Amino acid sequence: MNTLFPIFLKLEELHTLVVGGGNVGLEKLEAIFRNSPKAKVTLVSPEIREEIKALVAHYNLNLIQEKYHISHLEGIDLVTAGTDSKEVNRQVRDDCKTKKILVNIADTPDLCDFYLSSVVVKDDLKIAISTNGKSPTFAKRFREILEEIIPESLQETLNNLQAIRNKLKGDFQSKVQKLNEITKVMQE
Numbered sequence: 001m002n003t004l005f006p007i008f009l010k011l012e013e014l015h016t017l018v019v020g021g022g023n024v025g026l027e028k029l030e031a032i033f034r035n036s037p038k039a040k041v042t043l044v045s046p047e048i049r050e051e052i053k054a055l056v057a058h059y060n061l062n063l064i065q066e067k068y069h070i071s072h073l074e075g076i077d078l079v080t081a082g083t084d085s086k087e088v089n090r091q092v093r094d095d096c097k098t099k100k101i102l103v104n105i106a107d108t109p110d111l112c113d114f115y116l117s118s119v120v121v122k123d124d125l126k127i128a129i130s131t132n133g134k135s136p137t138f139a140k141r142f143r144e145i146l147e148e149i150i151p152e153s154l155q156e157t158l159n160n161l162q163a164i165r166n167k168l169k170g171d172f173q174s175k176v177q178k179l180n181e182i183t184k185v186m187q188e
């Protein structure tokens with residue numbers, strides 16, 4: 001059973017720290033900015049890939065070219081680390097625990113408070129997929145399947161439902177009933 005609790009974060013309201021400026025750091029940044037282009041992010045790493053440096057021009061990304069230190073957690077809400085040093089990753093995790101900051105250590109599920117997911121996006125609809133850490137590749141493939149089958153008309157449907165939702169009068173119960181009636185056709 002998958003006991004992970006899914007949430008959708010407003011990363012523009014939080015300050016995220018990425019530790020490690022290699023392939024993993026780049027992948028995490030891409031996942032962050034693909035979903036949340038206005039996310040506020042700091043990356044700390046003694047060496048930083050050129051592709052990461054190029055992102056600074058387009059996003060709210062601050063680079064600190066230093067070795068990680070606990071002082072980098074000042075003002076930080078969320079951390080993802082993927083350095084090539086197990087000791088550094090463990091230190092980041094321990095410091096985050098001390099400071100009560102949620103942390104993801106990319107290649108060590110046991111050290112993670114949260115995992116990243118595969119993400120299907122179609123306009124306002126977003127579906128996050130987790131395999132409980134069993135197979136990220138399955139998550140990626142399943143995302144591709146869902147991306148194929150979601151209809152083009154989806155945004156229109158969501159806009160219409162929002163308009164109806166805003167117009168509905170009456171108490172909460174009657175609104176719920178009406179919206180369930182209208183959307184029943186989706187099951188057929």
Ligand SMILES: C[C@@]1(CC(=O)O)c2cc3[nH]c(cc4nc(cc5[nH]c(cc(n2)[C@H]1CCC(=O)O)[C@@](C)(CC(=O)O)[C@@H]5CCC(=O)O)C(CC(=O)O)=C4CCC(=O)O)c(CCC(=O)O)c3CC(=O)O
Pocket residue numbers: 027028031104105106107108109112114115116117118119129130131132133134135136137138139140143
């Ligand atoms: C636990 C978790 C923690 C976390 O990173 O948050 C984790 C851990 C690990 N990933 C590893 C490997 C790979 N990860 C990917 C890809 C993705 N990994 C992602 C999430 C997660 N990866 C979390 C669990 C998610 C879940 O529940 O399914 C995705 C969904 C989201 C994202 O990273 O943005 C993104 C797909 C996005 C998309 O395309 O939709 C690929 C495939 C590829 O790159 O093509 C491979 C290689 C093939 C393979 O191994 O499957 C390894 C082994 C490292 C080693 O062998 O050394 C570990 C460590 C371990 O398992 O021990």
Ligand SMILES: NC(=O)C1=CN([C@@H]2O[C@H](COP(=O)(O)OP(=O)(O)OC[C@H]3O[C@@H](n4cnc5c(N)ncnc54)[C@H](O)[C@@H]3O)[C@@H](O)[C@H]2O)C=CC1
Pocket residue numbers: 019020021022023024025044045046047048049066067068082083084085088106107
């Ligand atoms: N590249 C990938 O897709 C995957 C990598 N991994 C593992 O994840 C780890 C990282 O991989 P890559 O990003 O490819 O390595 P990389 O060598 O490209 O990057 C490592 C980064 O960590 C930084 N770093 C080292 N010490 C640091 C410190 N004290 N503070 C802050 N940053 C520090 C380095 O400067 C470098 O930018 C490796 O252990 C690798 O085996 C696991 C799964 C997939």
